[in-house]
Amino acid sequence: MKKENFSKDLPVAIVTLSEDISELEDLAGSAGYGVRFEIIQRRNRPNAKTFVGKGKLEEIKDILSSRPVSALIFNGELKPSQHYLLESQLGVECIDRIRLVLNIFSDRASSRESQLQVLRAKLIYEIPLLREWIHNAKSGEHPGFLGGGAYETDAYYELIRRQLSRIDAELQRLEINHRLRRQQRRKRGFSTVAIAGYTNAGKSSLLNVLTSEKVLVEDRLFSTLATTTGRLEGENKPILVTDTIGFLGDLPHFLVESFKSTIDEVYFADLVLLVIDASDPIDEIARKIATSREILFPEVDASALIIVLNKRDLAADLQAKATMVMEAIPAREVIAVSARTGEGIEALHDAIALTFQYPVEMRFLLPHGEGVEPFLSWLHTHAEVVQAKYGDAVEVHLFCQEKDHSNIVNQVVALGGQAA
Ligand SMILES: Nc1nc2c(ncn2[C@@H]2O[C@H](COP(=O)(O)OP(=O)(O)OP(=O)(O)O)[C@@H](O)[C@H]2O)c(=O)[nH]1
Ligand SMILES: [Mg+2]
Numbered sequence: 001m002k003k004e005n006f007s008k009d010l011p012v013a014i015v016t017l018s019e020d021i022s023e024l025e026d027l028a029g030s031a032g033y034g035v036r037f038e039i040i041q042r043r044n045r046p047n048a049k050t051f052v053g054k055g056k057l058e059e060i061k062d063i064l065s066s067r068p069v070s071a072l073i074f075n076g077e078l079k080p081s082q083h084y085l086l087e088s089q090l091g092v093e094c095i096d097r098i099r100l101v102l103n104i105f106s107d108r109a110s111s112r113e114s115q116l117q118v119l120r121a122k123l124i125y126e127i128p129l130l131r132e133w134i135h136n137a138k139s140g141e142h143p144g145f146l147g148g149g150a151y152e153t154d155a156y157y158e159l160i161r162r163q164l165s166r167i168d169a170e171l172q173r174l175e176i177n178h179r180l181r182r183q184q185r186r187k188r189g190f191s192t193v194a195i196a197g198y199t200n201a202g203k204s205s206l207l208n209v210l211t212s213e214k215v216l217v218e219d220r221l222f223s224t225l226a227t228t229t230g231r232l233e234g235e236n237k238p239i240l241v242t243d244t245i246g247f248l249g250d251l252p253h254f255l256v257e258s259f260k261s262t263i264d265e266v267y268f269a270d271l272v273l274l275v276i277d278a279s280d281p282i283d284e285i286a287r288k289i290a291t292s293r294e295i296l297f298p299e300v301d302a303s304a305l306i307i308v309l310n311k312r313d314l315a316a317d318l319q320a321k322a323t324m325v326m327e328a329i330p331a332r333e334v335i336a337v338s339a340r341t342g343e344g345i346e347a348l349h350d351a352i353a354l355t356f357q358y359p360v361e362m363r364f365l366l367p368h369g370e371g372v373e374p375f376l377s378w379l380h381t382h383a384e385v386v387q388a389k390y391g392d393a394v395e396v397h398l399f400c401q402e403k404d405h406s407n408i409v410n411q412v413v414a415l416g417g418q419a420a
Helices: 022-030 054-066 080-090 097-108 112-138 150-187 203-210 253-258 260-267 282-296 318-328 345-355 372-382 402-414
Strands: 010-016 033-040 071-074 093-095 191-197 228-231 239-243 271-277 305-310 333-336 360-367 384-390 393-400
Touching: 010 022, 010 054, 022 033, 022 097, 033 054, 033 071, 054 080, 071 080, 080 093, 080 112, 093 097, 097 112, 097 253, 112 150, 112 253, 112 260, 150 260, 191 203, 191 260, 191 282, 203 228, 203 239, 203 271, 203 305, 203 345, 239 345, 253 260, 271 282, 271 345, 282 318, 305 318, 305 345, 318 333, 333 345, 360 372, 360 402, 372 384, 372 393, 372 402, 393 402
Parallel strands: 010 033, 010 071, 071 093, 191 239, 191 271, 271 305, 305 333
Antiparallel strands: 228 239, 360 393, 384 393
């Protein structure tokens, strides 16, 4: 889907080796740049030295002298040596796809954890660039740049290394907190649902309609960095739904790894909703599914995956898209919805509730005594207690999950109870 540019304050031009630039334009718009024009140099792979090739570099110099821009955005990844050469030759900031994503992330990071995650990724990204600039400064190409001796540069690297290990330590502490919170939820009998999917698919919109949360929804990429959890409305059982950071194709490992704790919310959920923007053309959906598969599998089990075709109000060829999606990704079912109009939301809600339905019916009598009350309160959170009638004994009627059945039978026997 075409996105608007939010701010046209910072004029940029895109430099690309292929004509497929719609996602890069969306990223640029989301980062607050206004794309003024594109420079296309058709090549199968980037030139090792200059990305675009020597002749094209001269051409770009000419173009920039008559149509100056604040920055050039490169559709791809620039190696540090390419980055150095381009910036020093063109005299304008050169931003590659990763830097663009990092800029959006910095802009959106509001929680302490996401700020640390972004800072970590930025430092890892910048170290080799810095090394390149320092190397060139030392070899005399840029006299005056960071004009210190070896001592200062070594001290500077050491500083960055120390900063990185401090960030890693703090992120690890936060990760332990996440783990504890997950254990707590499980102990208290909460079931968890994670909303995952490509950026801008409508994950936050879906969280808002399924729960009473009011997460920021925007037509730009990576509106959500930190997770938000709400409770599924209209259910007595506590089912927690969590919104997560969006996926994007071709991201380097360090960047994905920086957001590991956020993605973990998906891996540890009892059920995953993979949201797909059904308003995209079918080949774009296929491309985004390939990225989603790489992230989700093998950690997520197909039996715990529901595919949500969102934005059905805007989607043409919905049936063909649903068929393609079902073939492309193993899942329990595919449900088409619109978070905007509410169409299909009830079916989705029911499918979620069904996952956590308690299919096994039990009736038993418990004599009064020690341990009965704590057991009953455990039952209230882990099963659906239809009735607990107090008389000479407590008469219990409930529905539970298969996995809890033998545990409950054992407890009933241990407490001197019997089947009713
Ligand atoms: N027409 C239509 N628009 C929708 C629907 N669901 C979401 N949108 C729009 O799609 C855009 C993105 O929605 P979000 O909910 O922010 O998407 P997201 O997946 O959370 O995006 P990120 O957090 O940026 O990865 C917003 O402009 C929404 O209003 C829908 O069912 N129909
Ligand atoms: Mg979001």
